[in-house]
Amino acid sequence: MTSRILAGDAAMWRSRRTGVKWGWYADDVLPLWVAEMDAAPCEPVVEAVSAALRRGDTGYPLGRDFVDAAVAYAAQTWSWAIDSSRVTPVADVMIGLSEVVRSVTGPGGPVVVSSPVYNAFFDFVAMTGRQVVDAPLNVHGRLDPEALDRTFGEVTAGGERAAYLLCNPQNPTGTVHSLGELETLAAIAHRHDVVVIADEIHSPIVHDGTFTPFLSVIGGERGVSLLSASKAWNLAGLKAAVAVIGHDARSDVALHEVHTHGASHLGQIAAVAALTDGRAWLAQVTEEINANRALLGRLLAQRLPEIGYAAPAATYLAWLDCRPLGWGDDPAAVLRERGRVALSPGLSFGEAGRGFVRFNLASSPEIVAEAVERMVRSTS
Structure with missing residues (x-):
């Protein structure tokens, strides 16, 4: 399936968006944190x-x-x-x-x-x-x-x-x-x-x-x-x-x-x-998120098999168990500093989130793949 709604690279989205997702961190940080999509708008809207x-x-x-x-x-x-x-x-x-x-x-x-x-x-x-x-x-x-x-x-x-x-x-x-x-x-x-x-x-x-x-x-x-x-x-x-x-x-x-x-x-x-x-738009973007669920699973299995990942049954958010990597209670901080990728810290979701991060799947497949590569970089 060719991505039609979740498309574009980081430079394009950073140039087009002035909100919190792309504006909060420095330009060299890839943001997949806050629950907002990198998506072409729904035309009826x-x-x-x-x-x-x-x-x-x-x-x-x-x-x-x-x-x-x-x-x-x-x-x-x-x-x-x-x-x-x-x-x-x-x-x-x-x-x-x-x-x-x-x-x-x-x-x-x-x-x-x-x-x-x-x-x-x-x-x-x-x-x-x-x-x-x-x-x-x-x-x-x-x-x-x-x-x-x-x-x-x-x-x-x-x-x-x-x-x-x-x-x-x-x-x-x-x-x-x-x-x-x-x-x-x-x-x-x-x-x-x-x-x-x-x-x-x-x-x-x-x-x-x-x-x-x-x-x-x-x-x-x-x-x-x-x-x-x-x-x-x-x-x-x-x-x-x-x-x-x-x-x-x-x-x-x-x-x-x-x-x-x-x-x-x-x-x-x-x-x-x-x-x-806007239901046709929603059906298409849901299909593209579903493809990204599978893509993230394949990439993690190949590049970071230590991370625990179960594809989410709903939403466009993935919950990743980073505890086997030994990055402590807040692996999101490690990923930002070493890999320059911003994911949501698990601890912000309560005590049960220690050692976890939340990964936003609502972006282009290219950005998802780049995020995983930056996560790999964080292990070295």
Whole structure:
């Protein structure tokens, strides 16, 4: 397969991009860290946003089209029927998640995560003035029911209100949680009256298995789901997401009307175009990411067989076990200094990430290959 969307060399992307991915590190560092694609844009999105600018449609968002597009996409993609009256536009997934955390927990209260997990969870929980409590994934990288049951029981034993942040699919491991795992989580959360808040931003990109929205499982309607087109269509700079509040959610699970104000009008226009007319683009980029999954596996087997790698079942992020190389707790620092390649440090995803790095697959095959060569250089 010839890459059509994930194409170009480092010099081209560095000349075209002014954002954090290509601008954070020195020019001699190859960046495969933050979850952003080196991708040609989705043309329906370009056309929709350009048309809005041309006609001066740059005011405050109404939100109805965005909500309708998200509801239709969920129904058509996952057979998930969402009541649109339960959907609130928010600035982005993490802002929406933070506001729900504030509503369902008290100051200093517990927010449980399962590491290794999206690194921003830790920072945003700290920003809300709450306390992170870890119930790590098991040795197979799956949700651990015993750890969840024990931890939920401990944090609510004194009557404290608690939340659980579910990453579905899991970032950084790329795990797709099964229907059974999610139903078990819902039952455990209900038993301890813990509110599950599901970050489902990576849900449109699944390679192996089937994505199951948390709110669609038995008992899941007591939780909250947050969705966005930003990861799958590479629209992080066009802010817009939706929060879906389950039918059986507690009365304190609420978002105020002012929370809708942060979602950009142009971001919503972009998301509507992506969700309705950008599916062919998404299918192609997912195919190219899938090819890069296989390419990375071949290159590591040939050049760095010591590194542990299991192709991610979802997302465009690969979780690499560098512990056999003896690079200590933070191999990402070694790779930056010796190989001039920037990967995300595993420790940023929690204690379970010691000795790991996260590798961004959403780039051209040539850049993926160059990154592996730089990793090899780091061993000498």
